[in-house]
Amino acid sequence: MKLFSNLKGDIFGGVTAGIVALPLALAFGIQAFSGIGSDGASIGAYAGLVGATLLGFFAALFGGTHSQISGPTGPMTVISATLISGAFASSSGNLSTVLVTMALAAVFCGLFQILFGIIKLGKYVRYIPYPVLSGFMSGIGVIIILQQLYPLVGKSASGSMVDLLMGLPQAFGSMSMTALLLGLGTVAIIYLFPLLTKKVPSTLVALIVMTVVSLFIDMEGVAIIGEIPSGLPMPFFASAQVSLAGLDWGAILSAAVIPGLTLAGLGSIDTLLTSVVADNITKTKHNSNRELIGQGIGNAVAGLFCGLPGAGATMRTVVNVKSGGRTQLSGMVHAILLLAIMLGLGSVVKYVPLSVLAGILLTVGWGIIDFKGFKDLPKIPRADAVVLIAVFLITVFVDLLTAVGIGMVIACVLFMKRASDLVEGGYSSQEMTNFDKESPWSDEGGMPDTVAHKIYIQRLNGPIFFGTINKFKEVMQTVPADAKIVIIRMRLVSFMDQSGLYAMEEAIKDIQARGAQVLMTIIQPQPMYMLTKMNLIPDLVPEEHTFKTFEECTEYLKKQLN
Helix, strand or coil: CCCCCCCCHHHHHHHHHHHHHHHHHHHHHHCHHHHCCHHHHHHHHHHHHHHHHHHHHHHHCCCCCCCCCCCCCCCHHHHHHHHHHHHHCCCCCCHHHHHHHHHHHHHHHHHHHHHHHCCCCHHHHCCCCHCCCHHHHHHHHHHHCCCCCCCCCCCCCCCCCCHHHHHHHHHHHHHCCCHHHHHHHHHHHHHHHHCCCCCCCCHHHHHHHHHHHHCCCCCCCCCCCCCCCCCCCHHHHHHCCCCCCCHHHHEEEEEEEHHHHHHHHHHHHHHHHHHHHHHHHHHCCHHHHHHHHHHHHHHHHHHCCCCCCCCCCCHHHHHHCCCCCHHHHHHHHHHHHHHHHHHHHHHHCCCHHHHHHHHHHHHHHHHHHHHHHHCCCCCCCCHHHHHHHHHHHHHHCCHHHHHHCCCCCHHHHHEEEHHHHHHHHCCCCHHCCCCCCCCCCCCCCCCCCHCCEEEEEEEEEEEEEEECCCHHHHHHHCEEEEEEEEEEEEEEECCCHHHHHHHHHHHHHHHCCCCCCEEEECCCCCHHEEEEEEEECHHHHHHHHCCCCHHHHHHEEEEECC
């Protein structure tokens, strides 16, 4: 799609996304710098706005996902916060060291992402199993919630998750009731305002309403953002806040490289998952490697100007698409709006209470947690449940990158065990997954012509698991939009994992949303067990629409359609 082919929709989508991005950029920035003391709020708010502006503009300009909106995100902010608090502690509170370390980490993040795109690593994100992603994102959500409980009650906090948990009773014992009410009011508006209208972002309404309320009440014990720098952002080496004299560059570089790599890896995963969401809504296909290069350029530029690194943001991207955004122009419009706000709204933003931003982030953390994955734990294969729980606990209590690494190792080992069991059980001839929609199978000859022209047969051959769901989704998208009856043939599907189950659920819902009826022929016991255990049968596909043989399906259709 050409840049100016959807001008009206892109302008409206970009403006709407920019309005949604404003409170989140402020909140994520303040969270990232919360561990450096009283200056953290104002510096963080500015860093969040700079990151959202520069990353949002350059990632849209050079990226490979037309409707993507980029900026600071929860997972990236958690890593940034750890890096910043560590740099602050190791430098005995030297602000210049903190800012330069963060800036260089963002630059390294961008350079690594550009490298990932050049060597074409984007395609490998598809091989991350659903339980790993579920446990990881849920862990991020819990971390955000735990960190924001303190500013919610008018307190500041830093340290490990264990320290935060242990300190909660004391924090709530001496809390500011005013801060708590402001934060809870923010949460209430975010969840209740959409019941009135969804045309205005509820986060922005909550930010404005509760800030105005705070101006007319006693704010003793309630911290606010305070003064934030105004004017065009400057490179870190020319910033008035940074003094380069006497800095230990060796220590700074060594402290920035590994977090930069961690940010690059996490940001790439976060971004490409959002790209898939955008593809599903717009029915387009993104360029993974180009998207990584665009994100890399955006993060590198943001880092040079002391901006917070980020990634493709799912909620902001969905808002953009739903509001009409379809090309890179929408992302650039979103960034230009944030720049205008940054230049002219600093004197107003300084009055925003930190407990209000904490309320906003609490809803973000809650939204990140994969409650569906946890709810389905008793139903999914035990191996998937073990991976999800392990990744979740390691994410919360150890380290984000370690969690993903260990989760991938466990998932691969368990999958190799499954594959070995299938081979030993006599399924070795079915191990090559081949989603074939062209060649009729031998038992389809009995379908009469009077019935055949009214149906579409989708043939699946081989296990549906985390390594094949991308191809599975592509094939299922080829089902004609005008098909009235779709038969999903699973005779040769020997195994489905959690990733495959959710992909199948999404495909069936998409077909049914078009008004088509779904029939399934299933022989293999494991997929049948999982589909019934997860209630896809009978909740989505009634039992009378599932058949042990294709002949039974044919007889059913003859009776229904003749």
